[in-house]
Amino acid sequence: MRVATWNVNSLKARLEAVEKWLERAAPDVFLMQETKLADDDFPHLILQAAGYEVAHHGEGRWNGVAIASRVGISEVITNFGDGPVRDSRGRSQAEEDFDPFDEARMLSATCAEIRFVSLYAPNGRQVGSPFFEGKLRWLARVHEWVSEELTPDEPVVLGGDLNVTPADEDVWDPEKAHGGTHVSAEERHALARLREWGLVDAFRLRRPEAGRFSWWDYRAGMFQRNQGMRIDLLYVTQPVADRVVWSEIDREARKGKPTPSDHAPLVVDLDEPGKSFDAGWEGAMARIATRK
DNA sequence: ATGCCATACGTTGTATGA
Numbered sequence: 001m002r003v004a005t006w007n008v009n010s011l012k013a014r015l016e017a018v019e020k021w022l023e024r025a026a027p028d029v030f031l032m033q034e035t036k037l038a039d040d041d042f043p044h045l046i047l048q049a050a051g052y053e054v055a056h057h058g059e060g061r062w063n064g065v066a067i068a069s070r071v072g073i074s075e076v077i078t079n080f081g082d083g084p085v086r087d088s089r090g091r092s093q094a095e096e097d098f099d100p101f102d103e104a105r106m107l108s109a110t111c112a113e114i115r116f117v118s119l120y121a122p123n124g125r126q127v128g129s130p131f132f133e134g135k136l137r138w139l140a141r142v143h144e145w146v147s148e149e150l151t152p153d154e155p156v157v158l159g160g161d162l163n164v165t166p167a168d169e170d171v172w173d174p175e176k177a178h179g180g181t182h183v184s185a186e187e188r189h190a191l192a193r194l195r196e197w198g199l200v201d202a203f204r205l206r207r208p209e210a211g212r213f214s215w216w217d218y219r220a221g222m223f224q225r226n227q228g229m230r231i232d233l234l235y236v237t238q239p240v241a242d243r244v245v246w247s248e249i250d251r252e253a254r255k256g257k258p259t260p261s262d263h264a265p266l267v268v269d270l271d272e273p274g275k276s277f278d279a280g281w282e283g284a285m286a287r288i289a290t291r292k
Numbered sequence: 293a294t295g296c297c298a299t300a301c302g303t304t305g306t307a308t309g310a
Contacts, residue, residue: 009309010299034309036300061300062308089300093307123310163310182310217310218297229310259298262309 001071001112002274005031005232006253006265007120007161007215011064012036015043017256022050025250025267026275028071029111031118033161035064038087042066059104060089065120065160071112078107080145095130100138106145114240115150119160124187127180135163135181139190143197152198152237159234161215161263166191166201169210170230182229191233199235202268206247211288212281214249215263223254226288232266243270252280 004027008014011032022030035042035058042056051070057078058064067073079085079101086102100122108117119142124135142158150156164187165171174183181187195201203212213228222228236244246269254264267274 013299034299123308125308125310177310215310220296222296231310262298 001029001270002027002267003029003031003157003159003234003270004265004267005033005118005159005161005234007033007232007261007263009034009261009263010036011043011066012041013259014256014261015046017253017260019046019050021250021253021265022052024275024277025265027267028069028274029114029116029157030068031116031159032066032068033064033118033120034062035066036060036062037064038089055107055109057085057104057107059085060087062088063104063120065104065107065118067107067109067111067116067118069109069111073109073111075110076108079104080106080141098130098134100134101141105138106142114155114157117146117156117158117160119158119162121161121163123163124181127184132181136186136190139164139187143190143193146194146199147197153239154237155239156199156237157202157234157240158194158199158236159232159266161231162191162233163231164188164191165229165231166233170213172211172213172227172229177229182231194235198237200238200241202234202236202241202244203230203247203249203266205241205244211285212249213264214266216254218262226284232263234266234268236268240270245269245271246273248279248281250277250279251284252278255280
């Protein structure tokens with residue numbers, strides 16, 4: 001069984017790229033973030049034609065999370081079960097009106113007897129800003145929800161764009177990484193609490209090396225220099241960790257035409273390897289190592 | 293120190309992203 005997560009940075013802009021990638025990698029369960037769609041605008045027929053049933057939780061202009069499955073989908077929960085979110089089309093963007101719990105950032109469903117959670121953490125903007133405080137509150141809510149609703153001995157896959165690097169080897173240069181967000185001790189502590197509860201970083205079970213990132217800024221040739229961050233994660237409970245046989249970030253998907261998402265998909269295989277593909281790391285890492 | 297690029301919304305610019 002293959003599990004994947006990808007921040008697509010607008011499913012409307014990326015629909016063809018996503019269709020092609022589903023053929024390329026053939027995941028059984030596929031978490032998406034930043035669909036940037038209202039629920040009514042989700043292209044269910046196109047995903048259905050590709051073999052997937054989809055649960056989507058959107059709000060229009062920003063955010064939006066989904067779970068696509070070809071092994072069934074049930075028990076859908078949105079926004080921590082705390083009620084509807086606000087439509088972001090035409091709503092206030094004032095700082096004092098920011099509330100991450102009024103945004104479409106959390107969706108959960110059961111597929112093939114595993115509880116999946118698709119997450120899109122707030123960006124945080126600047127350390128110490130109201131947006132950063134909101135990000136920490138939201139990450140704490142993830143921990144609270146997991147603690148109250150799940151147990152570490154049941155199969156859980158919690159993943160998505162967490163907007164936090166777990167450790168320094170997950171960022172090209174912690175000093176230069178956006179003035180502290182995504183690398184701060186507070187944000188990393190929030191991830192550590194999830195691990196202490198019973199979640200394991202599935203990618204790290206199979207890929208211990210530094211320098212394999214899932215996000216690169218569009219600007220300044222960051223991707224070509226492999227100056228990025230690993231902020232897209234699949235955290236799994238031990239019953240799932242025991243089944244992990246392979247993992248990779250698909251760097252090739254960051255090259256899509258006409259424009260790619262600024263994130264690459266993360267793939268984890270359970271029980272047996274899925275469809276094989278060249279993720280493009282071997283040549284890329286060799287070229288980067290020889291560059292001045 | 294800032295822009296670099298890309299998205300949506302909607303219009304020749306603004307907000308957001310990480």
